[in-house]
Amino acid sequence: MAAQKIHATTQKFTEIVDFADNIVVLEGGNACMIIEITASNFALLSKVEQDSRIYAYAGMLNSLSFPIQILIRNRRMDISSYIHELEDAISNTKNEQLAAYIEYYAAFVKEMVTVNVVLNKSFYIIIPFSSLEMGATGATQIQQKKQSQKDLFIETARKILTGKANSLLGQLQKFASSARILEQEDLIKLFYEIYNKDTEVDIDQMEQGADAPIIRGGIQQ
Secondary structure, three states: OOOOOOOOOHHHHOOEEEEEOOEEEEOOOEEEEEEEEEOOOHHHOOHHHHHHHHHHHHHHHHHOOOOOEEEEEEEEOOOHHHHHHHHHHHHHOOOHHHHHHHHHHHHHHHHHHHHOOOEEEEEEEEEEEEHHHHHHHHHHHHOOOOHHHHHHHHHHHHHHHHHHHHHHHHHHOOOOOEEEEOOHHHHHHHHHHHHOOOOOOOHHHHHHHHHOOOOOOOOOO
16 A cells, blocks of 8 residues: 655644734734843842832733733853854964963853853743734634735734734833844744754745745655
8 A cells, every 4th residue: 555645744733824024924813923022130130120120010011901922932052153262362362361361261161051051041022913803804804815804914913913012112111121023034033943943044934934834854745
């Protein structure tokens, strides 16, 4: 008996349908917008500053009239390139004392990485949108999957999500170092890295957007 060709791909298990500027279009008439936050080191703040950040964060949560998802992404840092830069600095410097200091520092960094896992933390707020927010009629029309209905869905999602995002950004200014809405290129890079942890972002993937597979590996069609 001939083996049947497997058509299913890992890609089909993702909910992502498309990227439209700063909007992630999802299955089932859903979409979302993602805000990236650059946080400060809370432990280094004074007691007054810590209390101020806590109250501002609580104020933001209490002001919400829509659901959000908070994502903290931990990635193990690869500092090999940094070590190589230090080694080059040691080789190129003509100051023996400076070279000794750099060598001592490089040894300290290597030992620190060996003993401890160095993580890079990224913080995101995901703001969801559902076609149900367009009313029962709008939600029904979206299921028809016509291009005109898809365009209407994206424009409506962008308008509503932008309003939600702007209200959040105003609150985030009170306790976050910086906050920005991720654009299409940033979104593609983010999801590519999430689904392909051990690979570099492919430039062709960035250019093709959601039309190219987000997940590498596995059985493709």
